[in-house]
Amino acid sequence: AGDIDVARNLARRNITAFEDSGAELIAVNAAGCGAMMKDYAHLLHEDPDWSSRASAISGKVRDVSELLASAGPSMGAETEYDLDVCYDAPCHLLHAQRLARPPLDVLAGIPGLNLIPLEDADQCCGAAGIYNLLEPEASAAVLAPKLEHIARTGAKYVTTGNPGCLMQIGAGLAIAGIPARAVHPVDLLDASYAALERG
Secondary structure, three states: OOOHHHHHHHHHHHHHHHHHHOOOOEEEOOHHHHHHHHOHHHHOOOOOOOHHHHHHHHOOEEEHHHHHHHOOOOOOOOOOOOEEEEEOOOHHHHHHOOOOHHHHHHHHOOOOEEEOOOOOOOOOOOOOOOHHHHOHHHHHHHHHHHHHHHHHHOOOEEEOOOHHHHHHHHHHHHHHOOOOEEEOHHHHHHHHHHHHHHO
């Protein structure tokens, strides 16, 4: 974080790789990575050799929930399970990318999934990149009320679309002894499809 020269060099490498791939869209399943990739145009705006290339790649980046939600309202198969799930919005998805509906639409399309509202789902879990490593006590203090809210829902799963949030919330749940698992929304969708295959 904060090493702008390294960030620019990595962005250039990624831009070249994506250009070489010929991809029409770039699906990202990590909110923090998606936010950064959508910001390549800003990151390289002063570089005349890269600014337009960066803009073109940034314009192709989509969070996986955007792509899945645009596919239609029912993406899962009819299943016999009954899952109580709460959703926590990653800051890099909700605030940086301004995407609130797509993950909820994906979850709503999974049969047998009961989405339980989570209080303060729009508030940070305390992971904040590497903040939880640099400031573990402050990070834990940010996480504590979220864990209480999750426990009150009684949900078996809490789902969020960013790896840092998944690790932060998952570790917090384990330490607090809360019987819930942190999973990515795509994992829940995958389980729905797997249930169909099992028949």
